[in-house]
Amino acid sequence: MRSMKSFFDRDRIIYFLRDADAGERRMLYATADTVRRECVGDGIHLRALLNISNCCDRACLYCGLRAGNKNITRYRLDRKQIVDAAGRAAREGYGTVVMQSGEDPVLTPEFISSIIREIVSRHDMAVTLSLGERPREVLRQWYDDGASRYLLKHETSDLVLYGRLHPGMSFTARMEMLSSLKEIGYQAGSGVMIGLPGQTWESLAGDIMLFRDLDVDMIGCGPYIANPHTPLGGTSKKDGNQVSADEQTVLTVTALNRLVTGDTHIAATTATKTLYSGGGLYRALRSGANVVMPDVTPSPFRDQYLIYPGKEPVDGIAGAAELRAELKKQTGLEIAGGRGDRVRCHS
Numbered sequence: 001m002r003s004m005k006s007f008f009d010r011d012r013i014i015y016f017l018r019d020a021d022a023g024e025r026r027m028l029y030a031t032a033d034t035v036r037r038e039c040v041g042d043g044i045h046l047r048a049l050l051n052i053s054n055c056c057d058r059a060c061l062y063c064g065l066r067a068g069n070k071n072i073t074r075y076r077l078d079r080k081q082i083v084d085a086a087g088r089a090a091r092e093g094y095g096t097v098v099m100q101s102g103e104d105p106v107l108t109p110e111f112i113s114s115i116i117r118e119i120v121s122r123h124d125m126a127v128t129l130s131l132g133e134r135p136r137e138v139l140r141q142w143y144d145d146g147a148s149r150y151l152l153k154h155e156t157s158d159l160v161l162y163g164r165l166h167p168g169m170s171f172t173a174r175m176e177m178l179s180s181l182k183e184i185g186y187q188a189g190s191g192v193m194i195g196l197p198g199q200t201w202e203s204l205a206g207d208i209m210l211f212r213d214l215d216v217d218m219i220g221c222g223p224y225i226a227n228p229h230t231p232l233g234g235t236s237k238k239d240g241n242q243v244s245a246d247e248q249t250v251l252t253v254t255a256l257n258r259l260v261t262g263d264t265h266i267a268a269t270t271a272t273k274t275l276y277s278g279g280g281l282y283r284a285l286r287s288g289a290n291v292v293m294p295d296v297t298p299s300p301f302r303d304q305y306l307i308y309p310g311k312e313p314v315d316g317i318a319g320a321a322e323l324r325a326e327l328k329k330q331t332g333l334e335i336a337g338g339r340g341d342r343v344r345c346h347s
């Protein structure tokens with residue numbers, strides 16, 4: 001495994017992303033599938049995704065939740081709605097609930113603390129948070145309350161592109177928060193979008209190497225999908241250096257992420273399902289991914305978490321049995337039980 005990780009240096013990563021032919025890519029996917037089996041086993045881990053608020057203070061140029069977008073119905077779940085939804089997810093057999101939101105200051109540290117405590121006292125369930133950038137003391141408090149994982153995508157490691165897409169935000173602050181999370185004891189997750197306008201193959205290779213260098217525990221990378229209600233809209237220009245958001249690129253990134261990190265939990269994302277109508281999700285699970293995040297947000301709010309148009313979330317409650325059956329049938333893999341923490345693999 002160690003030799004595999006070092007085999008994929010910067011030049012080889014760029015080669016597979018940009019130049020490899022269909023046959024070479026198929027080999028790459030198959031190798032990642034083998035490494036996935038050796039390092040994290042044959043179980044697909046299901047995480048119940050609970051989007052608790054779509055309010056956001058940030059103005060990221062690509063995102064439908066951005067402050068200032070009037071073409072979205074805003075919502076914020078109350079305490080009971082959150083706890084009830086987590087309870088439904090627990091009864092449905094999920095070992096993890098992911099509480100996710102925009103950067104919403106109305107979700108105070110105390111509010112989140114009390115919800116974490118209630119969920120972990122009632123259910124044998126891991127709590128993952130994805131609530132944006134928060135001060136270190138708050139992260140420490142939530143960890144002490146019982147949250148054990150945190151997702152904070154770095155979106156792109158290209159500093160110029162990061163600056164252009166994230167007004168008033170700092171890449172360094174994000175890196176610092178990822179290292180704080182690990183120091184506190186969280187399993188930390190990151191991810192990027194694939195095919196952002198202005199994203200180059202070199203910078204995407206840098207993103208993949210960064211996952212390895214940061215020693216993240218979880219990775220979620222999905223295709224960029226243009227949202228007409230955002231400033232970035234549909235501005236993607238095609239030139240040789242522009243990363244495309246096609247399925248082949250998403251599968252290649254998934255496979256490379258597996259090959260350079262070994263035992264991380266790698267999500268087949270909702271955006272991957274949306275863009276490639278279901279099938280892409282199954283193919284990602286046989287190209288290195290091992291996690292699916294079905295949506296357990298109650299309606300009508302589920303459809304209001306509109307990051308990009310045409311979102312097709314995987315229905316995590318009404319469709320749970322069908323989803324499990326379909327995942328098994330389409331991938332030949334099992335559904336994993338338990339909480340699904342990261343387990344270090346030493347092969």
Ligand code: 5AD
Nearest residue numbers: 062063153223224225227271307308
């Ligand atoms: N297309 C795909 N993914 C997006 N995200 C935000 N906007 C888009 C988009 N237009 C992802 C980002 C962000 C999360 C809220 O959703 O990775 O972290």
